[in-house]
Amino acid sequence: MESLFIEHEHITWHLACEVQDIPVDGGACVLVEGRQVAIYNFARRGEWYATDNECPHRQQMALSRGMIGSQNDEPKVACPFHKKTFSLRSGKCLNDDSYQIATYPVTVKDGYVYLGMD
Amino acid sequence: MNTNTNRQVVVIGNGMVGYKFCEKLVAKQKNERRFALTVFGEEPRVAYDRVHLSAYFDGKTADDLTLAPQEWYAENDITLYLTDPVVDIDRERKEVRSHHGVVVPYDYLILATGSGAFVPAVAGVEKDGVFVYRTIEDLELIQSYARQTRNGPARRGAILGGGLLGLEAAKALLDLGMEETHVVEFAPRLMPRQIDEAGSGVLQRQLESLGLTIHLSKSTQEITGDDVITGMQFADGSHVDVDMLIISAGIRPRDELAKSAGLDTHPRGGILVDNFLQTSDPAIFAVGECAVAHHMIYGLVAPGYEMAEVVAARLMGEEKEFRPYDMSTKLKLIGTDVGSFGDPFAAEPACRTIVYENKAKGVYKRINVSADGKELLGGILVGDAEQYNMLLQTCKNRTILPPDPEDLILGSRGGEGAGTGATAGGVMGLPDDALICSCEAVTKVQLCQQIADNGHNTIDALKKSTKACTGCGGCTPMVKDLIQAVMKQQGLYVRNVICEHLEYSRQELIDLVKINSLKTYSDVLDALGKGDGCEVCKPAVASVLASLWNENILENGHATIQDSNDRFLANLQKGGTYSVVPRIPGGEITPDKLIVIGQVAKKYGLYTKITGGQRIDLFGAHVGDLPQIWEELITAGFESGHAYGKSLRTVKSCVGSTWCRYGVQDSVSFAVEVEERYKGIRSPHKLKSGVSGCIRECAEAQSKDFGIIATEKGWNLYVGGNGGSKPQHAQLLAADVDKETCIRLIDRFLMFYIKTADPLARTATWLTKMEGGIKYLKAVIVDDVLGIAADLERDMQRLVDTFKCEWKEVVDNPELRKRFTHFVNVPDQKDPSIQFESLRGQKRAKEWA
Numbered sequence: 022m023e024s025l026f027i028e029h030e031h032i033t034w035h036l037a038c039e040v041q042d043i044p045v046d047g048g049a050c051v052l053v054e055g056r057q058v059a060i061y062n063f064a065r066r067g068e069w070y071a072t073d074n075e076c077p078h079r080q081q082m083a084l085s086r087g088m089i090g091s092q093n094d095e096p097k098v099a100c101p102f103h104k105k106t107f108s109l110r111s112g113k114c115l116n117d118d119s120y121q122i123a124t125y126p127v128t129v130k131d132g133y134v135y136l137g138m139d
Numbered sequence: 140m141n142t143n144t145n146r147q148v149v150v151i152g153n154g155m156v157g158y159k160f161c162e163k164l165v166a167k168q169k170n171e172r173r174f175a176l177t178v179f180g181e182e183p184r185v186a187y188d189r190v191h192l193s194a195y196f197d198g199k200t201a202d203d204l205t206l207a208p209q210e211w212y213a214e215n216d217i218t219l220y221l222t223d224p225v226v227d228i229d230r231e232r233k234e235v236r237s238h239h240g241v242v243v244p245y246d247y248l249i250l251a252t253g254s255g256a257f258v259p260a261v262a263g264v265e266k267d268g269v270f271v272y273r274t275i276e277d278l279e280l281i282q283s284y285a286r287q288t289r290n291g292p293a294r295r296g297a298i299l300g301g302g303l304l305g306l307e308a309a310k311a312l313l314d315l316g317m318e319e320t321h322v323v324e325f326a327p328r329l330m331p332r333q334i335d336e337a338g339s340g341v342l343q344r345q346l347e348s349l350g351l352t353i354h355l356s357k358s359t360q361e362i363t364g365d366d367v368i369t370g371m372q373f374a375d376g377s378h379v380d381v382d383m384l385i386i387s388a389g390i391r392p393r394d395e396l397a398k399s400a401g402l403d404t405h406p407r408g409g410i411l412v413d414n415f416l417q418t419s420d421p422a423i424f425a426v427g428e429c430a431v432a433h434h435m436i437y438g439l440v441a442p443g444y445e446m447a448e449v450v451a452a453r454l455m456g457e458e459k460e461f462r463p464y465d466m467s468t469k470l471k472l473i474g475t476d477v478g479s480f481g482d483p484f485a486a487e488p489a490c491r492t493i494v495y496e497n498k499a500k501g502v503y504k505r506i507n508v509s510a511d512g513k514e515l516l517g518g519i520l521v522g523d524a525e526q527y528n529m530l531l532q533t534c535k536n537r538t539i540l541p542p543d544p545e546d547l548i549l550g551s552r553g554g555e556g557a558g559t560g561a562t563a564g565g566v567m568g569l570p571d572d573a574l575i576c577s578c579e580a581v582t583k584v585q586l587c588q589q590i591a592d593n594g595h596n597t598i599d600a601l602k603k604s605t606k607a608c609t610g611c612g613g614c615t616p617m618v619k620d621l622i623q624a625v626m627k628q629q630g631l632y633v634r635n636v637i638c639e640h641l642e643y644s645r646q647e648l649i650d651l652v653k654i655n656s657l658k659t660y661s662d663v664l665d666a667l668g669k670g671d672g673c674e675v676c677k678p679a680v681a682s683v684l685a686s687l688w689n690e691n692i693l694e695n696g697h698a699t700i701q702d703s704n705d706r707f708l709a710n711l712q713k714g715g716t717y718s719v720v721p722r723i724p725g726g727e728i729t730p731d732k733l734i735v736i737g738q739v740a741k742k743y744g745l746y747t748k749i750t751g752g753q754r755i756d757l758f759g760a761h762v763g764d765l766p767q768i769w770e771e772l773i774t775a776g777f778e779s780g781h782a783y784g785k786s787l788r789t790v791k792s793c794v795g796s797t798w799c800r801y802g803v804q805d806s807v808s809f810a811v812e813v814e815e816r817y818k819g820i821r822s823p824h825k826l827k828s829g830v831s832g833c834i835r836e837c838a839e840a841q842s843k844d845f846g847i848i849a850t851e852k853g854w855n856l857y858v859g860g861n862g863g864s865k866p867q868h869a870q871l872l873a874a875d876v877d878k879e880t881c882i883r884l885i886d887r888f889l890m891f892y893i894k895t896a897d898p899l900a901r902t903a904t905w906l907t908k909m910e911g912g913i914k915y916l917k918a919v920i921v922d923d924v925l926g927i928a929a930d931l932e933r934d935m936q937r938l939v940d941t942f943k944c945e946w947k948e949v950v951d952n953p954e955l956r957k958r959f960t961h962f963v964n965v966p967d968q969k970d971p972s973i974q975f976e977s978l979r980g981q982k983r984a985k986e987w988a
């Protein structure tokens with residue numbers, strides 16, 4: 022996980038929450054630097070992801086409450102409102118090209134979750 | 140740039156038909172590039188789906204509507220000029236010149252300039268607030284004007300023209316929130332080109348119930364107002380005040396360019412073409428809505444696509460000609476079905492006309508049958524167009540009619556549950572060359588081949604291989620029937636699998652999960668599936684696990700596989716708050732409990748409303764307040780109402796013999812008993828019930844999944860009813876049974892449904908699809924022909940015995956309570972983005988941005 026992001030130069034890591042705050046194979050929302058970020062513990066894949074909490078479709082602060090899963094191996098989250106789904110890797114909307122969300126690097130150390138934001 | 144081998148084809152107009160022509164030509168010359176294509180479009184964007192233009196108001200974006208992205212043109216070496224109309228055709232030199240001065244020579248020129256809205260010469264049409272409905276830009280203007288006229292948002296709108304497009308535009312105005320929407324039609328009836336007077340009468344009443352005001356036989360004299368529209372003045376002296384107007388009085392073919400180039404045009408507009416779509420200049424073709432073929436303008440996309448096919452084929456040296464084309468149509472979205480096919484107006488004595496009208500239901504059906512009774516010539520459907528596709532096919536293929544042609548619109552009245560079977564058999568009864576998808580000209584045999592030989596047995600696969608269902612979408616139900624029928628014919632088991640991760644039907648899944656004692660979603664996926672799951676299989680498995688093991692849905696890793704409503708044991712609302720619905724069995728409640736609801740609502744600032752299910756909904760709760768709110772309600776003796784779950788909602792009661800002078804049994808007590816028994820049980824979809832104290836049926840039991848009506852001798856049990864958008868009456872399962880028998884039968888019925896239905900199929904849908912229908916169901920449930928009744932009863936009793944109020948469990952469990960927070964790192968802070976507006980002394984959710 023970490024090595025993926027090491028080459029980004031301007032990443033500052035922010036303490037987001039404890040590992041146990043995020044449900045296994047699900048997401049929860051944290052407030053970091055005034056921003057609402059959804060963090061997902063994709064335990065089934067052994068991966069952590071973070072995205073905007075806001076769904077761009079109707080500007081709802083809801084993605085952290087969506088179900089996660091995969092589509093042809095692409096990890097994704099489905100917005101609970103109208104089921105737009107977004108790639109957790111790229112933030113691209115998988116069922117509507119006109120939407121895109123931001124994704125953030127995540128790292129986990131000693132029971133804490135850190136978010137990379139510039 | 141031009142090689143000599145490549146002949147130049149220039150297309151003027153990048154609309155639906157112009158695009159289709161390019162697509163067809165590209166496909167046909169896949170192997171050898173004979174033509175170089177250049178396209179000029181006047182609009183600022185690439186061709187889009189004008190047929191579904193109104194979807195723009197439902198949140199579809201311009202990109203959603205695009206037919207092919209700009210890259211597609213580049214990939215296929217098509218030179219595309221947008222926002223650059225052609226202004227001159229030099230037929231001598233064989234070249235065109237655009238507004239921006241681009242000059243391109245051509246060997247063949249294709250005119251696909253479409254049409255514009257016809258704007259009648261009424262005084263005042265130039266005023267602000269008057270629009271047409273043709274392009275995305277038109278819709279953008281309409282939307283922003285409706286939001287903000289000089290005097291605030293527009294409240295009253297009007298449509299000039301009550302035809303197909305006018306009614307579509309009227310729906311758009313309704314959706315934009317107009318308080319009044321007027322439809323003004325010059326003719327004495329609505330949709331004058333498609334339906335007759337009687338049909339128009341029925342349609343008018345339906346539209347009025349949607350909130351439209353219809354004015355017929357009205358001639359508009361003037362659009363009033365200074366420079367901004369304020370009203371419409373009619374020739375008969377009457378007047379309406381409006382803030383905006385959409386003109387939809389017909390189309391005017393864009394033939395101006397052709398005219399100035401000296402091509403023959405029709406005196407009433409349109410470029411004249413022959414059966415090969417050739418204009419008076421053999422190097423120039425015209426296709427789509429700008430062309431007059433067989434003496435008419437075809438204002439629909441399917442004939443336009445056929446024209447594109449004919450020209451592309453002829454350029455490639457194939458023999459093809461354009462024949463008179465069927466103008467059958469179906470209205471898409473006004474909220475009531477309207478269909479018109481073949482010759483809708485054919486009249487006696489040339490034919491026999493059969494009419495069915497049901498004023499109360501708002502249904503009108505007419506079919507015109509040839510004088511010898513053998514063929515269907517055409518017809519009209521208003522209010523219920525379910526048979527549209529079958530009738531259209533019967534008409535187009537000149538299928539020999541059954542001896543009682545009225546069955547076509549009434550359904551065979553021979554036995555129970557016959558209707559759907561007849562349609563399914565019907566598809567296979569069509570001739571091979573029956574055109575199933577008329578937009579893309581795909582025949583039955585083409586589809587059958589793809590399904591049978593290439594295994595393309597999903598709509599998506601067929602969309603890719605045949606393009607069927609990609610146009611107006613009207614053929615999709617028929618294509619689905621075809622897939623089922625072909626697979627069945629091949630002896631293939633039609634598998635209705637859940638998703639890419641779990642290739643089982645729900646029925647198979649429930650058996651496998653039970654046999655293997657799988658208790659969590661991960662167990663299920665590891666044992667039976669692949670991948671990491673998704674929002675389709677997670678809730679489906681959650682429902683199966685709950686129906687089998689009845690564990691708390693928030694524990695043991697179950698929480699994150701629940702749909703978001705279940706995950707927070709509350710319904711998620713616009714804006715991100717939740718609703719709270721305590722159970723009020725049978726709708727009966729003490730004054731003290733009512734007071735508690737009022738107190739809780741006040742304390743947490745909740746909007747309260749009596750629901751359609753005889754109970755009270757408290758809206759607008761912050762996720763973090765939910766446990767506290769429920770703690771107070773539970774202390775006062777309430778339980779979860781499961782308004783969020785696919786489980787029992789309410790058992791509606793009427794007051795019955797306790798007070799009512801007609802009541803023959805105590806319906807309230809029975810309703811309370813039934814609700815207490817089945818509360819909390821998870822099922823494929825939600826369950827609703829009702830108990831009426833006599834045949835007057837004040838509890839509407841026959842519209843419920845299972846409904847009970849008191850008789851002098853006992854109770855009648857009805858099953859498989861549904862309200863909602865496709866209402867369906869429940870059917871009688873058992874008559875005059877006592878309470879105990881009634882409960883036993885419901886136990887069996889519900890458990891059989893839970894075990895065999897597809898995810899998210901209500902009992903009505905499940906029963907409609909069941910082979911043998913209610914007869915079979917009776918045999919299984921009442922006569923126990925499968926010998927499973929005892930098992931079903933036992934499984935149900937286990938669920939009843941293990942019921943626990945899940946909200947009580949959360950309230951009592953600190954770990955679970957912690958999950959009810961918006962920010963896990965600042966648990967006490969509420970979501971600052973939630974906003975309310977005030978409304979009649981309460982609050983409401985802020986409108987979507």
Ligand code: SRM
Pocket residue numbers: 710711712718720748749750751752753754755756782788789825827842843860861862863864865901
């Ligand atoms: C609150 C209520 C409207 C009201 O203010 O009266 C309501 C509100 C909702 N209904 Fe309903 N329905 C309500 C009575 C009905 C009724 C009338 C009835 O039950 O007598 C019907 C038609 C009868 C029927 O279901 O057969 C009804 C047919 C639907 C449907 C369509 C179901 C169908 O089979 O066609 C849906 C969509 C769905 O479930 O997939 C739906 C879905 C919804 C949802 C859950 C939509 C959602 O997912 O957010 C709404 C949740 C509101 C909320 O946030 O709490 N609601 N809904 C009613 C709650 C009754 C209750 O006490 O539990």
Ligand SMILES: Cc1cc2nc3c(=O)[nH]c(=O)nc-3n(C[C@H](O)[C@H](O)[C@H](O)COP(=O)(O)OP(=O)(O)OC[C@H]3O[C@@H](n4cnc5c(N)ncnc54)[C@H](O)[C@@H]3O)c2cc1C
Pocket residue numbers: 151152153154155156157158179180181182189190191192193223224225226251252253254272273274304307393396426427428429437438439440441443471611
């Ligand atoms: C709201 C609405 C709903 C509809 N619903 C249905 C339906 O349900 N079913 C159905 O079958 N049909 C429906 N139609 C009709 C259908 O959209 C048309 O039949 C179809 O779009 C015709 O295609 P076309 O290419 O001929 O014309 P268009 O799609 O209008 O395309 C013509 C294009 O040519 C451009 N053009 C004109 N002159 C020039 C020039 N000199 N140089 C360059 N470009 C030029 C125009 O700007 C336009 O972009 C509907 C239409 C509307 C507006």
Ligand code: SF4
Pocket residue numbers: none
């Ligand atoms: S009908 Fe039901 S689902 Fe639709 S808006 Fe009303 S409450 Fe919501």
Ligand code: FES
Pocket residue numbers: 076077078079080081100101102103104105
């Ligand atoms: S708000 Fe997310 S899909 Fe609509």
